[in-house]
Amino acid sequence: MSALILHHYPSSPFSEKIRLVLGFKQLPWKSVIIPSIAPKPDVLALTGGYRKTPFLQIGADIYCDSALICQVLEHGHPEPVLYPPHLKGVARVFAQWADTTLFWAAMAYNLQPRGAQALFANVAPEAAQAFGEDRRQMSTGMQRLRPPDATAAYRSYLRRLAHMVEEHDFTFGTEPCVADFAAYHPLWFTRQCVPVMADIFQATPAVLEWMDRVAALGHGRMEKFSAADAITVAAGAEPMPVVDDIFQNEHGIALGSRVTIAAESFGTEPTEGELIAATRTRYTVRRTDPRAGTVHVHFPRIGYVLKEVSS
Missing domain, CATH: 3.40.30.110 (Glutaredoxin)
Structure with missing residues (x-):
């Protein structure tokens, strides 16, 4: 290749x-x-x-x-295997849910006014405005969650994820699979890009521990x-x-x-x-x-x- x-x-x-x-x-x-x-x-x-x-x-x-x-x-x-044979179906279904439902709930939570202000704190106002306009154009016609609904949904999803990673190091067992990477990235944005919003993780410490294990995998060479x-x-x-x-x-x-x-x-x-x-x-x-x-x-x-x- x-x-x-x-x-x-x-x-x-x-x-x-x-x-x-x-x-x-x-x-x-x-x-x-x-x-x-x-x-x-x-x-x-x-x-x-x-x-x-x-x-x-x-x-x-x-x-x-x-x-x-x-x-x-x-x-x-x-x-190493991203789609373990015994988990191929459930891991793919979970990853699709994480890339869509979880992602959009997380981002609606992350980018409510407090998060957006933190994200663009060191950016010129016109640059922040351009970013917002760009994303509005990309999401024309989409149904977006309101911040209160997104917050409630995100909390629920974090609790469900916590139930999974309290039992194992990763979502479906002792080794990571595609489900972990799909679930991780919207949470990573909360923690790394808008840390002012990361207090939502306080109720689910097991999720933070799982995130640390995923992050430790690194970015390759x-x-x-x-x-x-x-x-x-x-x-x-x-x-x-x-x-x-x-x-x-x-x-x-x-x-x-x-x-x-x-x-x-x-x-x-x-x-x-x-x-x-x-x-x-x-x-x-x-x-x-x-x-x-x-x-x-x-x-x-x-x-x-x-x-x-x-x-």
Whole structure:
């Protein structure tokens, strides 16, 4: 497998999830720091439209969404195991809940006025305003929890998580799995990015002890890398051949069609390209960029919308 290039920024919760997975697997990786808000021209050169964080680049293959990135890392580097065979179903279901329900409750709690004020305390007012406007645009049409409801939900979820990690070192046993990394990252944001909000953990000390165990896994072996160099890597590489897999055509859209793929809710900017794979777990489109050349951009099926481009 070619070098792993993670496009991320330090305070991104989903990036912390992947940084820890890289640490768990003790992998070397190249770190490209990207802007937290638009415009992101170097990002779009590789993804074609998708601008959520993080994404993983391997040569001329671009993997969007942390759930898919975890699967890609597991496939290329199967030890230690991220999806233990006896937990594969329950760990995936739990991780999906953590990446969605838990994440949005935590962030609605984290970014209520007291947390937002702390987060942007050392930032120019116009920068804080730009961040807020960017996230409003990315969440157009989303139903968001009000702070009191988010606080109540977050407390309940922390108690449930505490029940799990009081019995074991990690969520499902003595070793971490994908469920731990998915549950950890929104809590990490509370503790590390808006510590003024971290008093919510006082009732669940077992959660803090579990967080310390997850954090101790580290971030692997990171090397700084520039966006320009990452684009050069893509331009000089050929995308990996699409492995023959069963074409699951629930949409009536043939391979070779011009399509868009976009997230269902948050960050719905579409990526357009030629549909070259629609398997049980992912979509892949081929697209060409003047700077990055021909790339394959991959998305998970769950959480993403495939549409044919009208001629």
